[in-house]
Amino acid sequence: QVQLVESGGGLVQAGGSLRLSCAASGRTDSRNVMGWFRQAPGKEREFVAAISWSGGSTRYGDSVKGRFTISRDNAKNTVYLQMNSLKPEDTAVYYCAAARFWGTSISRDSSYNYWGQGTQVTVSS
Numbered sequence: 001q002v003q004l005v006e007s008g009g010g011l012v013q014a015g016g017s018l019r020l021s022c023a024a025s026g027r028t029d030s031r032n033v034m035g036w037f038r039q040a041p042g043k044e045r046e047f048v049a050a051i052s053w054s055g056g057s058t059r060y061g062d063s064v065k066g067r068f069t070i071s072r073d074n075a076k077n078t079v080y081l082q083m084n085s086l087k088p089e090d091t092a093v094y095y096c097a098a099a100r101f102w103g104t105s106i107s108r109d110s111s112y113n114y115w116g117q118g119t120q121v122t123v124s125s
Contacts, residue, residue: 002026009119022096031098038092
């Protein structure tokens with residue numbers, strides 16, 4: 001069993017930055033891969049970023065590439081999402097998720113078995 005708790009969301013002006021955190025607990029082999037997704041009102045859930053256990057592999061959604069950075073500190077059981085140059089279209093609930101394996105389908109939400117409760121990010125113009 002894996003439990004995930006996001007934090008760090010809030011209100012920020014366009015062009016600003018936020019860092020989200022995801023505190024993980026439970027079976028380590030069930031959270032080898034960690035990802036971030038987001039969902040804006042009236043829109044489908046969108047892949048944001050993913051990272052392998054060692055951090056050697058990362059993947060980003062096209063809309064955030066070059067602006068967001070995913071990282072992890074396994075000693076602290078925490079995954080981070082550094083968000084820079086924020087835009088109003090980044091406004092969404094951001095979810096942390098855990099998967100067993102890294103693969104070509106890691107950007108699909110169906111690859112993840114555990115999800116956090118979400119944290120709201122609002123970017124004002």
